[in-house]
Amino acid sequence: MSAILLIAIPLLAAFLSILSKKVAPILLLLVGAANIILLMFMPSEVINIGGFALPFGINLFLDSYARIALYLVNGLFFIVTLLNVVEYKKLSSILLVALAALNGLLLTGDLFNLFVFLEIAGIAAYLITTTNKKPLSTFNYLVIGTVGSSLYLFGLIILYGMFGTLNMMDMIHEIQTAGVAYGSLILPFFLMFIGLGIEAKLLPFNAWVKGILKHSNTLSGPMIASVYAAAISLMFGRLIHNLFAFEGKLLTVVLILLVAGVILGEAMAFQSKKAREILLFSSISQACITVLLFVNGIIVWAVYLVIANALSKLVLYLVINRATKETKSDDVDDLQGLFANNILIGIAFTVAALSVMGLPLFVGFVVKLNYLTQLAVAGQLAIVGLILVASLVEGIYFVKLLIKLWYSKDKELNIKFDLPYKAVFAVITFLILLFGIYASPLDSLDNDIDSIQDQIGVIYHG
């Protein structure tokens, strides 16, 4: 069972789905479920496409890092589509292509192929956000996203001019052996970093996020903030860890950008009065923390942070967007008392929010404790302090939000959540609690995530 099926089957289904509108949603669900099941039977390996030797053909790369990422992305994708497939039937073909592209992003071992998948995933995302009915924000997203991927391509082409290869492993090998001064790598790496940073919502380059997530619905909100964010952060993490390996002045610049992103994100969330804005600024600062961890080489905990965040954000966005669909406004004051009649939903929301804050008993705490310790060990005390301050701010506004949503003085909101929603919330809440209390499997998995480096060793040195 080759991992290529994870990309080929959704694509085939997408091409077939335009022939019949009725079958398309069924195909979408079937393929989504089939992908998760098929993934269990796929061995970890390097897959050559077309049968050409490594640097010449394109290859896919399924290791345990990619496997974790694929389970996460395919699982979340399936949940989100399951909840929305009835309402957004028209988007079935587009969602199938998006699934193929996200799997491709996580699997591909070729840097130009990565660009192609980035564009496909991007175009699918623009189309998913057209359901917000805010064409101007979609337009902004399209323009900024296209500039981002152009910058990535620009950086990549400079690397090609220097090393004459596009394959990720071959490129890393060339950089290690050619003995090029790091100074001449700054320009291409920085261009690629900015290009991908735009997609990954890093602060200085994320003008698109606000318009998109502020008006999001039950499809676009969870899809962009949870599924896409997880996939792009994990792909970005792989590149940062294996290819960029920032050092010297470039490391300082990148760190300053990221820390500024964390602080500004939290500050803007603190100021905001709208539920969805609070969530979106919080997710910006979480994205910055994730990339910060990748830059500092704390891979395992960065991956868990991505997982914990993706789960929590899925719940938060689903609850708020489902509620705003009825209230037509996401002002915190209009949503007061949302959970008075929906205890279960309230508990799920609270658990997810507390986990993002990093309180004990939840998975967020385990992750936060571990990465802060590791940052402290690595000697980045300033960053530890700043993240702690940011967490404090985050705690304040989340508690404020929770109090408002639980208690209301005058009016009562009555919003019914369907059974599938409740089931999803129950499962995710259970997961967050489970890993929060019983953290030893996480601890023991430490350093189990092997990297491309080992693979390069196998290929080039036997």
Add this chain to the structure above:
Amino acid sequence: MKKILGFILTIGLGLLIIFALDSNSSFDDFGFANLSNRVSSHYITKGSNVDIIFGETVNPESGPANIVTSIVVDYRSFDTLGEVTVLFISALGVSLLLGSAVTQKRMSLDFKPNFMLRVGSRALFGIIIMTGVYVTLHGHLTPGGGFPGGTMIASAMLLLYLADDQFRAKIKGFKILEGVAGSLFVIIGLLGLVVGTYFLQNFLPNGTVGDLFSSGIIPIVYILIGLKVGSEISGVIDNFLTEEEAQ
């Protein structure tokens, strides 16, 4: 004022990039690309030590005489599958955004096409279609291939749209063609996985370099791409040239 500042800033950035590239010793100077350091040298020699001779060499690693085609549809054919998908999804998006209204009519172009124009465009239509088919079929020998060929076919449709105010193509048929051609591309890829060992493997014999019937699945894939691109772009043109029925 803001504009001047922006201009100076961006041009300054450009000069900075130029200087950075200039002082980068491992970045090849313009016009002196060192192909022996690059993977391209493998593509040109097709991975063999012997000379590849047009019209004589039989069954090389990759069949096409046009080396760019051998990269696009053979060595890096997975990129091309992605490229086809990009066009597919943006055509789908255009029809989602513009073609979702229930009643649609042709947008009138505000001029009366005369007899000459109508007949002339029909005559040209055939010639352009023929050129498109030629370019698609010979993609592995001469410059061209499925993408420009398919677009030429679509621009023949565009000509009909422009010459006749009432003309509308049958979009339903295009949809079917598009879906079938795309599926066949993936199925050919999967066939490579079944017949051979790799996805998108060229499982047919490569033949003699330079023959029209050579290089295995590549002409077939290019024909499929041509059909798919042609029908997709015709669909996009139709979507752009229709509007909602005025109430």
Add this chain to the structure above:
Amino acid sequence: MTTIDSIMLVLSVLLLIIAFLAVSEKKLIKSVIFLSALSMLSVVAFVVLKAPDVALTEAVIGSGLVTALFVFTLLSIKKEEAK
């Protein structure tokens, strides 16, 4: 300076001028036509740089199709404006 160098010099200057006109022109239709001209010039550049495949594709797709789409968009906007 060889012939090819001088061709490239002229081409570079023309590309930059037309590009600047395309982004700074106030009238939309003129801007689109400048973009089409820029695309056509880039076809010449691709030919000079020995890339016939790319030149063919850019000529058909870049300067043909994209310009047509731009013009159609402007046309439908103009018609809607007149209503």
Add this chain to the structure above:
Amino acid sequence: MIQYAAILLMMIGLYGLLTNRNVIKIIVSLNVLEIGLNIFIISIGFVYDGIAPILTSTNNSSALIFVDPLPQALVLTAIVIGVGTTALGLAIVKSIYSKYKTLEIDEVEEQ
């Protein structure tokens, strides 16, 4: 020579993106940026006295220097991706216009 022009072309596109507030002009600027990038990619593989990378009855694989074919293959992909985004962008422009009756970003209030 033309490589520098390509970089400056990209920067002109970027300048257009920063200063223009009209949606059509923004897409035009985006296209300028993409054309600049495409020329830059091709120029990476250019070799003086090189010939186009096509084998013919007079050109064997070892007899002559070819220009680098790989950047050309990449640009083919980039052009098609570019036309995809442009078509989608123009479709979004049409829906912006039918919703807000204007093309200027500053006149749209989307809150």
